[in-house]
Amino acid sequence: MAARDEEEFRMMKKKKVKEIGGKWPLVKPKKDLKMNRLKSTNLFTISNFLTAYEAKAFIEVAESFGFTHQGSLGPTKGEAYRDNDRISVIDPFLAESLWESGLKEAFDDIKPNGKAAVGLNPNIRFYRYKVGQKFGRHIDESVDLEQGARTYYTLLVYLSGSISPKGKTNPGNNDSSMQPLAGGETVFYDKKLGVVAEVTPLEGMALLHLHGAKCMLHEARIVTKGIKYVLRSDVAFA
Template identity: 40%
Template sequence: MPKTKAKAKGKAPQPKPSAGPLPTWPLVTMHAEALDVREVIPDHVYTIADLFSLEDCQRWIAFAERGSGFPAVGPVVAPPRGHAFRNNARLAFQDPAFAQMLWERSGLARLLAPWRLAGRRVVRGDRSTAPGPRPVGLNGNLRLYRYEPGQRFDAHYDDWVLDSLGRRSEFTLLIYLNDPGTDPSGVAGPSRPGDPGGETVFYPDRGTAVAVSPRAGLALLHRHGAHCLRHEGREVHRGVKYVLRSDVVYA
């Protein structure tokens, strides 16, 4: 597949955070049990099952739809030069204090504390004092995505950013709030036949595709910046896909 960047060095365009008052955020259940990390692509892509409970996911979807409301998606036009095509609805909020609370209550702070970066490598389980950036929180720029049938995010790269506190992001964090194959409301219901689509697909090598299917409560972590793999959000064919997005910042 041809290499398409979302912007120079692969920086995907970001929606501007809302300029209005901060919302009353949904409750996030505090994790009492150990979380399980699955390595999908070494040093690049990881998943965490059940980071959010089903109840958490339901609250976030209700918040997005009723509390704030997604803006209408405008006419489909060609993206600016160097950007990847996307046509999903998006919301963005800037709230570093809530992002820090989410980092701690979700269990990510405890889980990722021993993850040290050593160039291209991700050193997990390192509780030594060896040098190297360590995760310290989440980017306060919190984004909510909604993908309806026919919507997608074409292949691109995610660039690093400095958050409002001057910390550098190293991982994209996607928390899937539902499985598009469930009830169209996205919160519950029996599975429906047919391919719902909406997978996040990575291309580590030419001709190789590694897909992660959305599932309620599943978190996806992947390196970005210089070590980002080309990836895309496949078109949703049926149902609606909801995603909460932030970035893991290091210091």
């Protein structure tokens, strides 16, 4: 994490952060975000979609709200295995802030079925995966929104990542929230269950993938160290 981001994060702990709708930290506009296509697929990553400061600020606010555990009946009951903690909020202001921070321009040339991107689903979800937790193979469905909009892309923003922070760490520290993340990769499969792409979480990086009828089977692998935090929404088109 850059020295400037570290200083901003320390200041955040000492005083209240500027918030959207009284809750979430302000997301700074980013210029010229780069969409990196993975292996000629409809999978894209955007490095540094959030700064380290912004990612940590989202984690802190989400933790202050409190997560609720989410499980499933499992594959034998027709559901993907799921074991994580979750927060879900309907917040059009947060959705607009994330969209206008640079994501809007990144989607200028992506037009599934000839439709143009119009914004994010205001249903914003935060996921927390502790050691031993994962989300098994599944697909994401499209959602119909107001004014004829429909979602076609999943947006995942990794709020924690696998790269250790700079500086010395205490090897005797057993607090998982202070440990670098290990595991938790997002893995995509083809129809024969061959691995198409394996995405390692990096702090502040966004991952976007086509969902609905053309969604690839994917999973969130088990976390083996640290805590994985993810912000989730969907890109809507009309």
